[in-house]
Amino acid sequence: xxxxxxxxxxxxxxxxxxEVKVPLIIAIWLVTACIAKMIFHHIPHLLEMFPDxxxxxxxxxIVGIILNVLHxxxxxxxxxxxxxxxxxxxxxxxxxxxxxxxxxxFDNLGSILTFAMIGTTFNIVAIALSLYAVSLTGLxxxxxxxxxxxxxxxxxxDVDPVAVIVIFEELGVNDVxxxxxFGESLLNDGVSVLFYNIFKxxxxxxxxxxxxxDVVNGFFAYFIVCFGGLAIGLIFAAISAFLxxxxxxxxxxxxxxVLVIPYMAFLVAEALSLSSIIAAVFxxxxxxxxxxxxxxxxxxSATAYLIKVLSLSSETVIFLFLGLSTVSSDHxxxxxxxxxxxxxxxxxxxxxVVVLCQILNKFRxxxxxxxxxxxxxxxxxxxxxxxxxAVALPNFPAKPMFVTCTIIIIYFTVFLxxxxxxxxxxxxxxxKKNEHEPTMTECIYQELxxxxxxxxxxxxxxxxxxxxxxxxxxxxxxxxxxxxxNKEAQRNMDKTKIVRLYRRLQLQDAQNLVKVxxxxxxxxxxxxxxxxxxxxxxxxxxxxYSSRVSFSPHDTMEQHGIVDYDIDRSPTRSIERTRSDPxxxxxxxxxxxxxxxxx
Amino acid sequence: xxxxSYNVVRMGNSSSLMLRDEEIEEISRETEFNRNQIVRLxxxxxxxxxKGQGFLEREDLMNVPExxxxxxxxxxxxxxxxxxxxxxxxxxxxxxxxxLAYFQPIDKSKKNQLNDRSKKLKFAFMMYDxxxxxxxxxxxxxxxxNSMVGANITADQLDKIADRTIEEADADQDGKISFxxxxxxxxxxxxxxxxxxxxxx
Numbered sequence: 001x002x003x004x005x006x007x008x009x010x011x012x013x014x015x016x017x018x019e020v021k022v023p024l025i026i027a028i029w030l031v032t033a034c035i036a037k038m039i040f041h042h043i044p045h046l047l048e049m050f051p052d053x054x055x056x057x058x059x060x061x062i063v064g065i066i067l068n069v070l071h072x073x074x075x076x077x078x079x080x081x082x083x084x085x086x087x088x089x090x091x092x093x094x095x096x097x098x099x100x101x102x103x104x105x106f107d108n109l110g111s112i113l114t115f116a117m118i119g120t121t122f123n124i125v126a127i128a129l130s131l132y133a134v135s136l137t138g139l140x141x142x143x144x145x146x147x148x149x150x151x152x153x154x155x156x157x158d159v160d161p162v163a164v165i166v167i168f169e170e171l172g173v174n175d176v177x178x179x180x181x182f183g184e185s186l187l188n189d190g191v192s193v194l195f196y197n198i199f200k201x202x203x204x205x206x207x208x209x210x211x212x213x214d215v216v217n218g219f220f221a222y223f224i225v226c227f228g229g230l231a232i233g234l235i236f237a238a239i240s241a242f243l244x245x246x247x248x249x250x251x252x253x254x255x256x257x258v259l260v261i262p263y264m265a266f267l268v269a270e271a272l273s274l275s276s277i278i279a280a281v282f283x284x285x286x287x288x289x290x291x292x293x294x295x296x297x298x299x300x301s302a303t304a305y306l307i308k309v310l311s312l313s314s315e316t317v318i319f320l321f322l323g324l325s326t327v328s329s330d331h332x333x334x335x336x337x338x339x340x341x342x343x344x345x346x347x348x349x350x351x352x353v354v355v356l357c358q359i360l361n362k363f364r365x366x367x368x369x370x371x372x373x374x375x376x377x378x379x380x381x382x383x384x385x386x387x388x389x390a391v392a393l394p395n396f397p398a399k400p401m402f403v404t405c406t407i408i409i410i411y412f413t414v415f416l417x418x419x420x421x422x423x424x425x426x427x428x429x430x431x432k433k434n435e436h437e438p439t440m441t442e443c444i445y446q447e448l449x450x451x452x453x454x455x456x457x458x459x460x461x462x463x464x465x466x467x468x469x470x471x472x473x474x475x476x477x478x479x480x481x482x483x484x485x486n487k488e489a490q491r492n493m494d495k496t497k498i499v500r501l502y503r504r505l506q507l508q509d510a511q512n513l514v515k516v517x518x519x520x521x522x523x524x525x526x527x528x529x530x531x532x533x534x535x536x537x538x539x540x541x542x543x544x545y546s547s548r549v550s551f552s553p554h555d556t557m558e559q560h561g562i563v564d565y566d567i568d569r570s571p572t573r574s575i576e577r578t579r580s581d582p583x584x585x586x587x588x589x590x591x592x593x594x595x596x597x598x599x
Numbered sequence: 600x601x602x603x604s605y606n607v608v609r610m611g612n613s614s615s616l617m618l619r620d621e622e623i624e625e626i627s628r629e630t631e632f633n634r635n636q637i638v639r640l641x642x643x644x645x646x647x648x649x650k651g652q653g654f655l656e657r658e659d660l661m662n663v664p665e666x667x668x669x670x671x672x673x674x675x676x677x678x679x680x681x682x683x684x685x686x687x688x689x690x691x692x693x694x695x696x697x698x699l700a701y702f703q704p705i706d707k708s709k710k711n712q713l714n715d716r717s718k719k720l721k722f723a724f725m726m727y728d729x730x731x732x733x734x735x736x737x738x739x740x741x742x743x744x745n746s747m748v749g750a751n752i753t754a755d756q757l758d759k760i761a762d763r764t765i766e767e768a769d770a771d772q773d774g775k776i777s778f779x780x781x782x783x784x785x786x787x788x789x790x791x792x793x794x795x796x797x798x799x800x
Contacts, residue, residue, distance in 0.1 A: 365704045366792045440764045441784040445723065447747055448671070449793050452726060453702075455675040457796055458665040460699055461643040464797060467665070474668075502760050 032063075033316040051418045053166045053319045057411070060323020068327050078328040081392040084321075084384065088314045090266045092162055093277050095311035096186065097262075097284025098304075104179045105285075107465055111180060111360050115376075116187035119352045120158050124195055126348045127341065128153035134340055141334045142398045147202045152402050154195035155390050156341060156409055160383030161185040161277070163410075166315060167381060167418045174431040177372055181379045189277035189385075190226035196389060197221075197273055203394060229275035233282035236265035240283070241290035241484040248486060254295045255303045258287070259310075290484040318384045325387070326407055332400035338408050345382075345409060353377040371428045379421065381413040382406075443501045618692070626693060630700035636798045637696065644692050655690040670746045671726065678725045704795040717782065719794040724781050735776040737765055 017024070036059045040046055046055070105112070128149040135144050144152075164185045168178050198221065240261040247253050262283040269279035292300055353376045361367040368376070390406040393399050454470040457463065618641050626637055647659050657676055666672040682701070683694035701718050727735045727743055741761045752760075768776050768784040776784075 363797065365795045365797050439767050439784070440760065441767045442788055444744065444747075444760075444764055445785060445788070446793075448726065448743070449723060449790075451669055451671045451747070452675055452723065453794060453796065455666055455669045455672060456699070456702055458663050458669070459647075459660060459675075459679070460640065460702075460796060460798070461646070462796065462798070466796075470669075502756075502763065505763070 029320065030313060030317060033320040034313070036320065037316055049419070051167055051170055051414075053163065053315075054415050054418055056316060056319035057323040057414060060320040061326055062323075063320075064324040064327030067324075078325055081388050084318070084388045085270070085392075086267070088318050089162075089277075089385070089388075090263050090280055091307070091310035091314045092165070092318075093186075093266070093280040094259075094262045094284045095307050096161060096165060096182070097281035098288055098307055100182075100281070100285050101175055101179060102285055102288075103469075104175045105183055106469070108176060108179055108183065111364065112183035112187060114356055114360060115180065115184040115353075117191055119184065119349075119356055120188040120191040121195075122352050123345075123348050124150070124153040124157035124192070126351075127157050127344045130344050130348075131337075131340065134336075140337050140401075142332065142401050144398045147199055148396060148398055151196065151199035151203060151393065152398075152405075154192050154199060155386050155393070155402065156345065156382065156406055158188045158192040158382075158386070159185040159380045160385050161189075162315065162318065162385065163381035163383030163414060163418075164379065166319075167414075167421060168379065171422055171425055172432055173375065173425060176366060177375055177430070180368075181376060186277060186281050187226070190229060190275040191222075192389075193273075193275050193277075194222055194225045200394060203396065225273070225275050226278060228272065229269050229278035230282055232265050232269045232272075232274060233262075233279040234286055236261050236268075236279070237283045237286035237290075238484065240287050241294070244291050244294040245484060245486040247294065251296055251299045254291075254299045255306055258291055258303050259306065262287070290481065293481075293485045322384055322387060322407075322410065325391075326411075329391070329403055329407070330400045331404045333404055334401050337401060338405045341405050342409060342412055345380075349380045350377040353380075371430055374428065375421075375425060375430055378417060378424070381417055382409050383414070384410070386410060440502060440505060622693075626696055630696055631703065632696065632700065632798065640696055640699065640798075641692060644695055653691070655695065656688060671743075674726050674743070674746075678722060681725060681731065682722065699796075699798075702794060702796045703798065705791045716790055719790050720782055720785060721778070723785075723790075723794070724778050727776075733778060735781070737761060737774065740765060740776075 033056065036056060037052065040052065040055050128146070131144075131152070132146050132149050134140070135149070159181065161182065164182050168181060171178075240257050243257050243261075244254055247257070262280050265283045266276045266280040269276040295303065353373055357368040357373045357376070386406050387403075387410060390403045393402060450466065450470065453466040457467050618638070623634055623637050626632065627634060632640070644655070647663070648655055649659065649662070657680065660676045660679065661667060661672065666675065669675070679698055680688070680690060682698050683690050701722055705715060724735070725731070727739055729739050729742065741757060744757060744761055748757075765774070765776065768780050770780050770783065771777075
């Protein structure tokens with residue numbers, strides 16, 4: 001309308017929000033979500049009782065109600081499925097993959113796959129068929145057929161990685177338990193994506209028209225979805241690692257490669273209707289060890305920080321919008337359907353966990369105890385992905401009922417299970433995570449034990465985990481790393497964990513020594529820095545001449561012409577959740593008596 | 600997968616190579632392996648004993664191809680033979696199984712003689728303590744460290760790492776690590792799970 005009106009007078013100022021509407025709304029919501037989170041942090045004791053996610057949902061709910069009362073257009077605060085799947089989900093999933101404890105993941109891979117594939121399939125089918133059986137009695141207010149219910153099952157039946165990350169993180173349970181639930185929530189995406197696509201297609205084809213061929217195709221698609229997703233993830237990881245190999249002088253490009261290429265992996269997998277979550281996760285996990293070597297320290301920490309920022313904001317927005325969307329979606333409340341679904345979800349999950357654990361325990365070295373099994377069953381949380389899938393369902397009569405039910409299930413798991421999980425875990429004395437930094441001793445003996453156990457397995461003639469791990473390590477070192485890591489890093493690379501840990505500990509020592517105003521001459525990092533300086537800058541006016549100097553403990557720094565020193569410690573990421581190793585950047589700055597600076 | 604025959608296995612005419620049922624019973628009682636596991640290990644024993652002597656020598660074990668490329672290969676074989684007992688050069692089947700029993704997963708409810716935590720740690724300790732005097736000295740430690748990371752660091756760095764590690768664990772400051780100090784240093788490590796093998800049936 002404005003364009004059609006001819007200007008009669010020149011306006012001093014024009015107000016035209018439609019141009020900036022979409023980005024502005026996004027920005028406003030993002031800031032609102034962060035302000036909400038800030039408010040929660042400042043209210044004492046609130047976070048001890050309620051996990052972040054539940055508070056954000058409630059906040060979203062309240063804001064949604066207010067906006068609704070004010071008759072604000074619902075589309076401004078409805079979570080569009082496309083936005084969710086394409087923009088909000090990838091950072092979270094990539095973060096999960098990049099910081100995943102890879103060793104525990106592979107050690108427990110068999111169990112994780114069992115839960116993810118067999119467990120999830122069982123859940124989906126059982127819930128759907130039970131609901132179908134009940135629907136035959138005419139209890140539900142809307143007509144549903146089997147295929148639609150199977151579709152609903154694939155929405156409501158799987159554990160959600162977002163919810164698991166958020167809630168289990170604050171629990172701090174031991175690694176094996178965490179990785180079992182978390183690994184399951186990641187890999188079951190393969191199953192749920194598949195079932196969702198299959199049944200969505202079946203609904204479109206029309207249940208009467210399905211022939212055996214369709215079912216058989218579906219069966220094969222099972223494997224293609226998962227392995228295809230994995231393959232895509234690995235290919236893009238290799239590309240990303242390879243590209244970072246050549247960024248030596250322009251290391252500012254590194255974060256771009258590390259962040260954008262996995263995103264491409266996600267999108268490509270999505271386009272091929274493979275599992276995009278699996279692609280992104282494995283891209284992150286695979287790429288990490290090569291990319292980290294190719295980047296200088298500051299690039300690596302900047303990238304890690306950026307990943308965390310993106311995933312945290314994503315998560316905040318997701319939960320806020322879950323609250324908002326409760327108000328803005330089309331609902332249809334059917335009490336019996338909702339109650340039955342919730343009950344079935346619980347019951348079948350518990351059943352699946354118990355039965356599968358019995359079977360798995362026959363093969364596992366570290367068995368799942370009864371307490372473990374309870375946490376595994378109780379920790380089967382549903383989250384935002386379920387909502388996204390529900391909203392994206394094709395428009396058949398039962399859809400609003402499904403959407404409402406999904407939201408209720410999510411509320412149920414986030415509030416009931418989320419709130420009570422921590423006290424229950426404490427009550428049952430679940431083993432907590434081992435939070436301490438490994439000492440040199442532990443690190444060395446760890447390597448020793450790995451090599452020993454690999455040898456023992458060889459003697460006993462069995463190819464177990466240790467054999468696989470050690471063989472992969474040598475293959476990795478001899479072939480893959482040669483291709484993907486740049487030449488200079490290869491030469492300087494501390495190929496083993498031991499040396500890397502040693503360096504890290506020395507750096508920490510340097511910082512500690514300075515705090516106590518101690519004698520730095522004993523610290524190797526300090527000595528190295530000094531020697532490096534004398535080698536490269538020449539010894540003009542300097543008391544050090546030779547390139548090989550050893551300090552005796554009794555030398556003081558004045559004797560070596562060092563007047564003052566300062567350690568500037570750039571802030572470690574003070575984010576509430578640090579799932580990776582703490583990175584600290586320490587710069588040692590020394591002023592020599594001749595006025596020169598060493599950094 | 601190895602094809603397991605559950606009957607008595609005979610090789611050559613030497614009667615010492617037959618595994619009698621009573622022997623299986625005894626070994627099972629001693630080591631807590633079940634019958635199938637023992638028979639399977641016996642198959643393995645025979646395949647390692649290429650000369651058909653009825654016992655294993657050091658070279659028999661070193662002939663395992665993966666062991667030859669393992670940086671700690673010879674140390675493992677040494678520890679194996681030393682733990683087996685009296686005769687340092689020959690390993691019969693019973694001793695073979697006894698040492699492997701150390702690496703059974705620990706059933707936390709039962710208190711088992713052969714495979715509990717201290718026995719596993721003892722094996723690890725023996726890998727370092729080359730002269731078997733009950734202490735790990737700085738020199739012995741450097742030897743092991745060298746075989747694990749030697750190619751990648753300078754001699755100086757090796758010294759420093761060794762020094763630091765010894766310092767960390769050396770409670771009584773005598774410059775060497777005793778078995779007790781070793782156990783204390785490994786307190787927080789999950790030895791029960793890390794030093795266990797799942798023996799197949």
